[in-house]
Amino acid sequence: xxVLVAMSGGVDSTVAAYLxxxxxxxxIGVNFAFxxxxxxxxxLLDISKSLNIKIIFRDYQNEFKEKIIASFVNxxxxxxxxxxxxxxxxxxxxxKLLQVMKEENCDMIATxxxxxxxxxxxxxxxGALVGASIAxxxxxxxxxxxxxxxxxxxxxxYRLTEDQLSHIIFPLSDMDKNEVRKIALELGLKVAEKKDxxxxxxxxxxxxxEFIKRYEFGDDYREQIATGKLKEDDITSKKYFSxxxxxxxxxxxxxxxxxxxxxxxxxxxxxxxxxxERKFVVSIDVDKNxxxxxxxxxxxxxxxxxxxVVFSGISKExxxxxxxxxxxxxxxxxxxxxxxxxxxxxESNKRDLVLKCHLQSPVRxxxxxxxxxxxxxxxxxMFGGRII
Numbered sequence: 001x002x003v004l005v006a007m008s009g010g011v012d013s014t015v016a017a018y019l020x021x022x023x024x025x026x027x028i029g030v031n032f033a034f035x036x037x038x039x040x041x042x043x044l045l046d047i048s049k050s051l052n053i054k055i056i057f058r059d060y061q062n063e064f065k066e067k068i069i070a071s072f073v074n075x076x077x078x079x080x081x082x083x084x085x086x087x088x089x090x091x092x093x094x095x096k097l098l099q100v101m102k103e104e105n106c107d108m109i110a111t112x113x114x115x116x117x118x119x120x121x122x123x124x125x126x127g128a129l130v131g132a133s134i135a136x137x138x139x140x141x142x143x144x145x146x147x148x149x150x151x152x153x154x155x156x157x158y159r160l161t162e163d164q165l166s167h168i169i170f171p172l173s174d175m176d177k178n179e180v181r182k183i184a185l186e187l188g189l190k191v192a193e194k195k196d197x198x199x200x201x202x203x204x205x206x207x208x209x210e211f212i213k214r215y216e217f218g219d220d221y222r223e224q225i226a227t228g229k230l231k232e233d234d235i236t237s238k239k240y241f242s243x244x245x246x247x248x249x250x251x252x253x254x255x256x257x258x259x260x261x262x263x264x265x266x267x268x269x270x271x272x273x274x275x276x277e278r279k280f281v282v283s284i285d286v287d288k289n290x291x292x293x294x295x296x297x298x299x300x301x302x303x304x305x306x307x308x309v310v311f312s313g314i315s316k317e318x319x320x321x322x323x324x325x326x327x328x329x330x331x332x333x334x335x336x337x338x339x340x341x342x343x344x345x346x347e348s349n350k351r352d353l354v355l356k357c358h359l360q361s362p363v364r365x366x367x368x369x370x371x372x373x374x375x376x377x378x379x380x381x382m383f384g385g386r387i388i
Contacts, residue, residue, distance in 0.1 A: 002026040003169065004106040006097055007055055009043040011191045012112030015180045016171040018051055018187065020110055029055035030100050034064040034092065035202035043191060050189055056104070060096060067091055069202060073212050077240040079284035080369035081264045083156075083386075084200055090159025090310070098167060110169040114151040114177075116144035117165050118380050120313040141165035142313035145379035147174035155333050158373045158384035159310045209261055213241075244289030246273065249282060249298055257291045260284050266299055266365030280365075300362040304331075305346075306372050306385035307354050313382040316353065320345055327374040327382060331363055337375065338363055355385065 005017040007029035021027045031044055041057075048055045068088050075082035097109040120140040141162045146152040160168070172180060184192035203211045213221060216238065217230060224230035236242045241259040248254055255273045257263065262270065267281040275293075282294040311319070319325075319342065329340035344356030357372070366387060373384035 001108060002028070002104075002106045004097060004101045004104055004109045005029050006093070006109070006111045007031050007044060007047065008112070008197075009047070009191065009194075010112065010197065011181060011184050011189070011194055012114075012172060014047050014051070014112075014189060014191050015183050016110055016112040017047075017053060018183065019171040020169070021051060021053065027051075027053045028104055028106065029053055030097070030104075031055060031057050032093065032096060033057065033059040033061055034068070034088070035061060046190055050187065056100070058096065058100060060092070064088075064092060064202075069215070072200075073215050075369050076208065076212060076261055077238075079240075079260050079286040081367045082369050083371045084202075085156050086159055086371050089157055090161075094160055094164045094168070098164060101167065108167055108169050110171055112172055113153045113157065113170050114146040114148055114172055114175070115154045115157055115170050116146060116173050117168060117170065118142055118144040118313070118378075120380060140313055140315070143381045145375065148176055151177055154375075154379075154381060155330055155371065155373050158312065158371065158381050160312075161310075162312075212261060239286075239289055242289065244291065246271070246293055247290050249292060249294045254279075254293060260286060260289060260291060263291050265367040283368075296364070299365045301366050302359040302362045303357070304359075304366045304372070305354055305356045305388045307352050307388055309353050309355060309383055309385035311383045313376065313380045319355075319383065326360075327376065329357065329359065330373045330375065331366055331387070332370055335363070340374065354388070 003020050003025045005013065005020065005027055007013045007017065008031070013029075017027050017029055029044070029048065044055050068084055068091075071087060072082045072084045094109070097111075100106075101109050118141070120142055142165070143154045143157045143160060145154045181192055200208070206214075213235070217235065218224065221230055221235075225232065236259070240261040243256050243258060244260065246254040246257050254275060258272065263281045263284060265281055265283060268278060271279065271281075271293075278296070279293040280296055280299055281291055282298050283292045284290070285292060309316075323342060325341070327340050327342075328337040330337045339360035341358050341360075342355050343358045346354040346356065368387055370387050371384055372387050374382045376382055
């Protein structure tokens with residue numbers, strides 16, 4: 001079988017390619033340039049030589065900027081905390097992998113993610129190195145949690161479609177990261193000790209607030225201010241950078257903030273004002289340019305809604321017809337999950353289904369824009385969406 005492997009220059013994708021080749025598959029690597037300085041050419045050339053595989057390069061920076069970075073900036077400017085990795089996996093990374101797979105006449109694609117693929121209707125988990133045919137109408141593909149729960153990346157993959165999943169192999173699926181590094185060390189690969197990437201791939205050495213300022217006003221905006229070409233008023237004229245009110249949950253003014261772009265739900269540090277007691281960001285009112293503060297208890301909630309829903313192990317029709325089912329809802333990457341029911345259906349418009357959800361126990365800081373991913377008891381993703 002001919003397999004196209006997404007190569008980032010890291011240890012996971014490198015070992016994934018090695019395992020596939022060791023299993024007898026023909027392997028081609030591909031590296032995507034989504035953001036400037038993201039391609040680590042020297043490392044990839046070293047990997048190509050070490051594994052004796054061809055690695056090709058594709059530049060999608062313009063499309064990535066339009067689909068992912070613009071959405072990221074727009075969310076923060078509207079008081080929403082985005083999840084760009086989940087969005088990218090669904091509409092960029094795996095879409096491009098499928099495209100290049102066809103161009104290179106490959107049979108399957110593979111990545112170094114720690115996750116499984118399951119089929120619902122018997123729920124038979126596919127072997128990590130076994131290919132798959134397109135599902136029959138009675139079978140649905142879905143992402144399943146890795147047995148390595150410490151590294152499980154299923155949450156970030158919930159937006160993958162059945163067509164994408166039917167062509168994917170995860171060679172590392174349930175492996176331990178130490179085992180992966182050991183393989184790389186035994187092969188003498190330079191990436192064996194390379195640290196895992198933790199941050200948003202397109203933001204390097206700055207925080208998201210500085211990134212958005214550079215996005216809006218140019219990388220040299222500070223020099224523009226120094227030379228008088230750009231005024232501070234030009235920046236604060238943007239509502240999300242302008243000062244506004246801190247208010248409590250009853251609307252009482254407590255002080256003044258430095259622009260809603262600086263705050264996210266659950267935040268305590270960086271408020272830059274003393275209240276005499278611990279205060280947290282509970283929500284953001286963009287229209288009033290207000291940041292609502294409260295106690296930690298005010299952040300606890302059991303009810304929320306999602307939209308932009310992606311169905312995986314269950315169909316839209318099946319979910320709507322059964323409101324008694326209990327799912328495990330994971331509301332952020334490091335959240336263990338909480339039992340949850342879908343208690344209502346609404347439509348914000350003709351194309352966007354809204355699901356109203358109720359947790360069996362309260363969760364702290366349920367945040368607009370973050371992903372809510374719903375699993376069954378076996379760790380299969382049933383559906384997921386964006387929190388409203």
